[in-house]
Amino acid sequence: MFIESLNLSHFRNFKEVAISPDRHINLITGSNGSGKTSLLEAIYLLGFGRSFRPGGFRQLINEHTDQFTIFCRTANHSIGVRRTTSGDQTLRLDNANATKMSEVARLVPVQLLTPESVDILLEGPSLRRQFLDWGVFHVEHSFYKNWVSYTQILKQRNSLLKQYLASATQDKYWLEQLAYYGELISVSRENYLKELSDYIQELAKSFLSNVTIEVRLKKGWDSTQSLFSALESHTEKDKKYGFTSVGPHKADIKILADGVDVKHRLSRGQLKTLVSALKLAQGKHFQSVKGESCVYLVDDLTSELDADNQRLFCQQLEKLNAQVFVTAITGKQLSDKFQKSPKMFHVEHGAINE
Ligand SMILES: Nc1ncnc2c1ncn2[C@@H]1O[C@H](COP(=O)(O)OP(=O)(O)OP(=O)(O)O)[C@@H](O)[C@H]1O
Numbered sequence: 001m002f003i004e005s006l007n008l009s010h011f012r013n014f015k016e017v018a019i020s021p022d023r024h025i026n027l028i029t030g031s032n033g034s035g036k037t038s039l040l041e042a043i044y045l046l047g048f049g050r051s052f053r054p055g056g057f058r059q060l061i062n063e064h065t066d067q068f069t070i071f072c073r074t075a076n077h078s079i080g081v082r083r084t085t086s087g088d089q090t091l092r093l094d095n096a097n098a099t100k101m102s103e104v105a106r107l108v109p110v111q112l113l114t115p116e117s118v119d120i121l122l123e124g125p126s127l128r129r130q131f132l133d134w135g136v137f138h139v140e141h142s143f144y145k146n147w148v149s150y151t152q153i154l155k156q157r158n159s160l161l162k163q164y165l166a167s168a169t170q171d172k173y174w175l176e177q178l179a180y181y182g183e184l185i186s187v188s189r190e191n192y193l194k195e196l197s198d199y200i201q202e203l204a205k206s207f208l209s210n211v212t213i214e215v216r217l218k219k220g221w222d223s224t225q226s227l228f229s230a231l232e233s234h235t236e237k238d239k240k241y242g243f244t245s246v247g248p249h250k251a252d253i254k255i256l257a258d259g260v261d262v263k264h265r266l267s268r269g270q271l272k273t274l275v276s277a278l279k280l281a282q283g284k285h286f287q288s289v290k291g292e293s294c295v296y297l298v299d300d301l302t303s304e305l306d307a308d309n310q311r312l313f314c315q316q317l318e319k320l321n322a323q324v325f326v327t328a329i330t331g332k333q334l335s336d337k338f339q340k341s342p343k344m345f346h347v348e349h350g351a352i353n354e
Helices: 036-048 101-107 115-122 125-139 141-162 168-207 227-233 235-241 268-290 307-320
Strands: 003-009 016-019 025-029 067-074 078-084 089-093 096-098 110-113 213-218 252-257 295-298 323-328 343-348 351-353
Touching: 003 036, 016 351, 025 036, 036 067, 036 078, 036 101, 036 110, 036 295, 036 323, 036 343, 078 101, 089 101, 101 125, 110 268, 115 125, 115 268, 125 141, 125 168, 125 252, 125 268, 141 168, 168 213, 168 227, 168 268, 168 307, 227 235, 268 307, 295 307
Parallel strands: 025 323, 025 343, 110 295, 295 323
Antiparallel strands: 003 016, 003 067, 067 078, 078 089, 089 096, 213 252, 343 351
């Protein structure tokens, strides 16, 4: 999949911009605060329904207006998203209204690498779950439906737990439902991670030649038990604290370097390198399953990796044949890292020049 044209209206500091990106590498240059990251953010929003930066969607609307619009055309689809300061969202898909962001997101598989991506390895489990679920969402159709059902039931049970309202019979019903969807979610994750693991090991080897990387799923409960039994044995604790303490919403991925948690074994530079390998691995696996590539958004690569790893990362991206949007302050910093010459865009004063 690749973006043939992109139009932004009143998004961040952009007024009206329209670009026709290259099918392969697009290098976005501009001084600090010019809008390079905002361009990536607009594309990311199509694939995730939200920004990767903190602050709600209102921060994305140009300060002088009350709505932004993003419109993009791919080979097979036209997609539009509009958000207003009053909270309304309009989604357009192929000249008709769409109701769910997930419909749009499925069509725009996006991988992001920014200076903050290393947090996947350093912070708590939720970023690792997001990383994992991006892949499961895109390669297994039933996952999203199961996840929505699971989180709805979880919300209802937690709200009853908080109010001490659930009788034992009622609670058993909730536990059965949670266990049903929770086991399905976990099997999908397990299957996905098993496949992804080969890609991660292969790519990690080319970036970190002396280290063996291993990934393992922690399901979110004691894996020697069924989810139903685990939920049942935590019922008293859950009643006391007012929330469900085990289940796939607590899952994590253990990422090990030579058998030790990567954050205790690798240097910061090596962690950043490993994150770039993880992102490439997901794109490569996605391509093998779906027969098409995802779009890579890479912010500030030169501050992330040393020159050799930048070159290696850029070569791997080219091998993937993916569409890439990569930012840098100047073109010189990156243009020699790619074998094909990139299409250059310069961002300045809320405008983008090719
Ligand atoms: N809602 C908004 N309305 C108008 N301008 C905004 C809004 N939100 C952010 N900006 C401005 O948009 C500009 C673009 O920021 P962005 O982070 O995209 O720049 P950048 O080129 O990536 O910078 P850097 O190289 O420093 O990372 C900033 O000057 C910022 O203050």
